[in-house]
Amino acid sequence: MSAPLQVSLPDQKLLDALAPTAGVEFYVWDFSGPAPAGRLDIVVPPYMRGPEVLAALESVDIGLVQSQSIGYDGVADVLPAGCVFANAAGVHETSTAELALGMMIASQRGMDDFVRNQATGTWDNSQRPSLADRRVLLVGYGGVGKAIEARLLPFETHVTRMASREREDSSGKIFGIDSLYEQLPLHDIAVVSVPLIEQTRQLVDAKFLAAMPDGALLVNVARGAVADTDALLAETSTGRLRAAVDVTDPEPLPVDHPLWSTPGVLITPHVGGASSAMFPRMVRLVQQQIGLMLEGKEPVNVVLGGAAE
Incomplete structure (x- = not known):
């Protein structure tokens, strides 16, 4: 039996929408403390916190960083080497x-x-x-x-x-x-x-x-x-x-x-994506990425660190 997929989410609301999922172990991690595991297959950072928070990934073995934003300006400067980064195209x-x-x-x-x-x-x-x-x-x-x-x-x-x-x-x-x-x-x-x-x-x-x-x-x-x-x-x-x-x-x-x-x-105060449409679309995107990884397939929306780069 293969090891479960390790997925970290930034808050309980997203966790409640996704768990339980067969073959997946979920964690809540908002990047304010140490990583919950040494290996995380998918990490969803907090929304609108800026790319600098990705420095918290430096000592973690990461499969995919799944952003909650479309834009990824500044991410390449701080994304740890070897990380694959996907944006939230289709969400906002x-x-x-x-x-x-x-x-x-x-x-x-x-x-x-x-x-x-x-x-x-x-x-x-x-x-x-x-x-x-x-x-x-x-x-x-x-x-x-x-x-x-x-x-x-x-x-x-x-x-x-x-x-x-x-x-x-x-x-x-x-x-x-x-x-x-x-x-x-x-x-x-x-x-x-x-x-x-x-x-x-x-x-x-x-x-x-x-x-x-x-x-x-x-x-x-x-x-x-x-x-x-x-x-x-x-x-x-x-x-x-x-x-x-x-x-x-x-x-x-x-x-x-x-x-x-x-x-x-x-x-308006940078609220283009901040509507009730965001959350269910973000849930669907993370579900899609989890499904692809469980099937051994490549994630979607990859903009850094993968074939799309």
């Missing part, structure tokens, strides 16, 4: 796309102003820009970008897709990032959902923002460091551009940062 795309769409509607239709007006009993029924008929540029066409597109099209928007390289699919052309400055002036809304890598760090800089037309809306559901905060503040504080951002740099945004009080800027 729907929720992040919902938030992106909600932020677009809120910004376009003035929901943030209406909330403030409600506190003072101000009746301002001036006309606002629609989402319908807007030209939307998706800068980033991975899982999140595709989920955003699927939700935008029923709202009768005109969507342009942009990825790292130009290509065609069944829906037509996907522009390459080399067309960025040709496309930005043609669009009313730019939605950024790229991963944070060296090439995308501060992609949304003064040049990017200057290329957007007056009154345009920037939506950032990527990572805070994808945008230059000072450049964003400079453009929005004049009222030339508007912004809806779920991520900031720094993060959390300091309480006295002027971006908080800039008219036309809507800020």
Whole structure:
């Protein structure tokens, strides 16, 4: 009889959803103390704790690190040698796309102003820009970008897709990032959902923002460091551009940062994936990884340390 699969989970809630499973021994480990075993076949780190917590794996024999996030910026710098790292593709795309769409509607239709007006009993029924008929540029066409597109099209928007390289699919052309400055002036809304890598760090800089037309809306559901905060503040504080951002740099945004009080800027506190949809999808992903390992098959979503690297 083979030894049971050793799986560590960051909290009791996830353990209760997964256990008991034949052939698997579970542990609860939130990385705050020593590892529960010298060998762990699957480790699920705590959510939103940052890559630095992975240093706790240094003295443990690890089969797979299964992240609860899509992004994995900074992980390669701290992941112990020999570890295989999988992201949570398939878990957060729907929720992040919902938030992106909600932020677009809120910004376009003035929901943030209406909330403030409600506190003072101000009746301002001036006309606002629609989402319908807007030209939307998706800068980033991975899982999140595709989920955003699927939700935008029923709202009768005109969507342009942009990825790292130009290509065609069944829906037509996907522009390459080399067309960025040709496309930005043609669009009313730019939605950024790229991963944070060296090439995308501060992609949304003064040049990017200057290329957007007056009154345009920037939506950032990527990572805070994808945008230059000072450049964003400079453009929005004049009222030339508007912004809806779920991520900031720094993060959390300091309480006295002027971006908080800039008219036309809507800020949510990095909650793109933080919805009721996350937990059951995370459970299904861990169940899938356990099933694959029990069958001797390769895990899915591997982004570091495996064949996908």
